[in-house]
Amino acid sequence: MISFTSKDFAQRMERAVAQAAEAGLRGLLVTPGPDLTYFTGYRPTAITERLTMLVLDADHDPRLIVPLLERPDAAESAGAAAVTISAWADGTDPYPAAARLLDPTGRYAISDSAWAMHLLGLQQVLPGASYASMTETMPMLRAVKDADEVDRLAAAAAAADAAYREIIGIRFAGRTERAVGAELAHLLQEHGHSQVDFTVVGSGPNGANPHHEMGDRVIRDGDMVVLDFGGLKDGYGSDTTRTVHVGPPTPVEKEVFEVVRQAQQAAFEAVRPGVPCQEIDRAARRVIDEAGYAERFIHRTGHGIGLTTHEPPYIVEGEKQTLMPGMCFSIEPGIYLPGRFGVRIEDIVTVTDDGGRRLNNTSHDLQIVA
DSSP states (O other), X not given: OOOOOHHHHHHHHHHHHHHHHHTTOSEEEEOTTHHHHHHHOOOXXXXXXXXXXXXXXXXXXOEEEEEGGGHHHHHHHTXXXXXXXEEEOTTSOHHHHHHTTSOTTOEEEEOTTOOHHHHHHHHHHOTTXXXXXXXXXXXXXXXXXXXXXXXXXXXXXXXXXXXXXXXTTSOOTTSBHHHHHHHHHHHHHHTTOSEEEEEEEEEGGGGGSTTOOOOSOBOOTTOEEEEEEEEEETTEXXXXXXEEEESSOOHHHHHHHHHHHHHHHHHHHTOOTTOBHHHHHHHHHHHHHHTTOGGGOOXXXXXXXXXXXXXXXXXXXXXXXXXXXXXXXXXXXXXXXXXXXXXXXXXXXXXXXXXXXXXXXXXXXXXXXX
């Protein structure tokens, strides 16, 4: 359970109801996943087929319907959120009970993580109501972090940085990517991560696949190695990438690395309130394009981070949402040369009142490892 105060939860729910009204919605239907944790602190121990749903609208206090057998846990975990809890029992139909909490002709945003069977069940008992994706209608719902959330993200980033500082002290040559990845995952846990979501270890030609993760390839002297790793610490995400080299790099490898380093820096320097997200992507891409590697930068420049490691805002062409203080996202340009190697550098950045602040603080220099 993530510990926030009743004031935190109340403010979040009030903001959400106001945003829903601005989007022309009656309210929000929040199901288990990061949205429910954000509003109530409640994270069911097991997400099952049993209906659990928080209903938020302007005309009622927050209401949470849960399975009867999970009511004690819900009451304990969501106690600080000041929600009214009702329950339905196994052997009964939960949808009429849930329907009583809704406007029969209302339009609601519903969590993207909602089960299709629950949405279909609500549609059957309330044919006059309608529903829309939370991300589609309210994409910035969790995008602006409060000070406590930024502190948690900073602590997660610092833990990931500590893991990186240790991993570059081990021997890479002669070990498999899987072995290095397992050690990296262990270090994340040693530094306080409760959950490791991914450990990309892309050596040599595997580094040209941005989501390679790790395999049985033996790392060799002369390899460029992409290390991208992260997970959850105290409920909030980390995600950082550094590219290292086993032994001295070639002139081409140094050139590509320097282009990526400059692109990452240019994108960071573009961060400030009021700037559209796509401008951060453009700043990074401009550097890479001018160096002649436009076709080798094959993904967006970044993504938001918070209770999950990928969430809005997305730093990509076409995203005109403007940056606001408290938004937190990755900046991670890369160049990928198929059959040869890849380079990526990634930091988590938060928007401040007058610019941006990096939450990851390990060196951007090309680190030489053994």
